[in-house]
Amino acid sequence: MHDHAGHEGEACDAEHAAATMARAEKLCRDRSLHFTKLRHDVLQAVAETGKPMGAYDIAERLSGPDRRVAAVSVYRALDFLTENGLVHRIASRNAFVSCAHEHGAGEGLVFLICRSCGGIDETTSPEIEAGLGRTLERAGFRPASRILEVEGECGACHGRQSDGAH
Amino acid sequence: MHDHAGHEGEACDAEHAAATMARAEKLCRDRSLHFTKLRHDVLQAVAETGKPMGAYDIAERLSGPDRRVAAVSVYRALDFLTENGLVHRIASRNAFVSCAHEHGAGEGLVFLICRSCGGIDETTSPEIEAGLGRTLERAGFRPASRILEVEGECGACHGRQSDGAH
DNA sequence: CCGCCGGTGTTACAGTGTATCACCACGGAT
DNA sequence: ATCCGTGGTGATACACTGTAACACCGGCGG
Structure with missing residues (x-):
């Protein structure tokens, strides 16, 4: 990745x-x-x-x-x-x-939005996908599309949190 | 719930x-x-x-x-x-x-948006929360807030999919 | 050559959200 | 009671986001 x-x-x-x-x-x-x-x-x-x-x-x-x-x-x-x-x-x-790479239909795409540098990374998580699938089934909800966006601080930014960041 | x-x-x-x-x-x-x-x-x-x-x-x-x-x-x-x-x-x-109920800080809130009736339900999922936590840790990302929204068809709508539901 | 169709240019407009200033109500301090 | 600060509201203006409608143009198949 x-x-x-x-x-x-x-x-x-x-x-x-x-x-x-x-x-x-x-x-x-x-x-x-x-x-x-x-x-x-x-x-x-x-x-x-x-x-x-x-x-x-x-x-x-x-x-x-x-x-x-x-x-x-x-x-x-x-x-x-x-x-x-x-x-x-x-x-x-x-x-x-x-986006530089193909995504499978249900691979649990997650966007990581950094507050410091404004950059966005993507990652995927089969475990989220699985957990979400069970949760939706429990709720009786039939999913068509989903968005999962997390805002916070990326590794690079909190690795050097005391220089020009923010 | x-x-x-x-x-x-x-x-x-x-x-x-x-x-x-x-x-x-x-x-x-x-x-x-x-x-x-x-x-x-x-x-x-x-x-x-x-x-x-x-x-x-x-x-x-x-x-x-x-x-x-x-x-x-x-x-x-x-x-x-x-x-x-x-x-x-x-x-x-x-x-x-x-929203009628309190939410804990990290309980994995999920919005379920129905395409048919336009309604929105909330649910929570500790398993998603856990999976997301691991995924973020793996990515070295420190989260501050997140949104998880699923669009699809709610149970009530696909239970009666042949009547007035679009 | 003609007509169709997809992509683009253009204008107009609807929907979403913020900045700014004035005004007002309230509560505390003098 | 008056003064004043603070927080909420009203109002106007504006920036940003997104869509509708129509004209044009280029390619392609009849």
């Missing part, structure tokens, strides 16, 4: 972005989906930034003197990307993060 | 609302908090409705020919109520639901 115990930062983001873009191209080729320039650029913006971005942040980043990207176009691209698992929406932040 | 296996509906909502209001009054008395008319009315509106409500829905419901409640006032009341555990915010819906 690409563990970041010590380094953090831009090099890692670049690597993540490259992996994300490669996966997106392959996935769209395999499913005969249109990986258009706009979709590509939106995904790349999110992947390069490595932090959650709002749709308007993305629009601003992609706009320049010679190109204007409206937020509504970004939303459409994000719809496409989320439907295909290339980005995830962080409900508690109204923001989007890119 | 007040199990609704068969009846659902208005009678139950009224009962829930009464319990919620009683708890709120006691809690505010115990903590010497100001349970003002606006806060009371906002909480009551949410509790009586029994479904998630947006701040503007609440403002509209409380407004009439003789009183106008602005959304901004509702937000302030909701801030107060959420801080004191009297209502919960549903991040995936930008909406609020009332």
Whole structure:
């Protein structure tokens, strides 16, 4: 799962972005989906930034003197990307993060949102998945989708809690 | 935890609302908090409705020919109520639901959001809590707060899936 | 060539949430 | 009683988030 115990930062983001873009191209080729320039650029913006971005942040980043990207176009691209698992929406932040790896249907995806550095990591937990399955069954509830977001402080930030953090 | 296996509906909502209001009054008395008319009315509106409500829905419901409640006032009341555990915010819906019972700090609160009836139930799961604790520890993440929201179909709705349920 | 269809550009608008200031009610201190 | 500080509310304005509707354009199959 690409563990970041010590380094953090831009090099890692670049690597993540490259992996994300490669996966997106392959996935769209395999499913005969249109990986258009706009979709590509939106995904790349999110992947390069490595932090959650709002749709308007993305629009601003992609706009320049010679190109204007409206937020509504970004939303459409994000719809496409989320439907295909290339980005995830962080409900508690109204923001989007890119995703470099495939997810199985029910593997207990968890988002870890760091208050200090603003970064978001994903992890998975079969034990949560199992516990949740039993809990839902007990409640007689038939699940379709779920979100699990934890806010706190990531390992890197509380490892160096006395420098520039916060 | 007040199990609704068969009846659902208005009678139950009224009962829930009464319990919620009683708890709120006691809690505010115990903590010497100001349970003002606006806060009371906002909480009551949410509790009586029994479904998630947006701040503007609440403002509209409380407004009439003789009183106008602005959304901004509702937000302030909701801030107060959420801080004191009297209502919960549903991040995936930008909406609020009332809560009739106390929650311990880490008891694994889960929101069950029904697509058919629009209702929201809460449940708790120590097993999820435990699994999540281990997962976070493994990731070196120090949690401060978490949200877990499951969307699907509640027991009552898929029990009678062929009548009016969408 | 024509028509269809998916993607994009554009405008407009609805919904969500915050900042700011003024006003008021209340309670304590003088 | 007056003064004043504090906390809650009313009101306006604004920023941010998201959707609807329509026009256009490019590709592709008839």
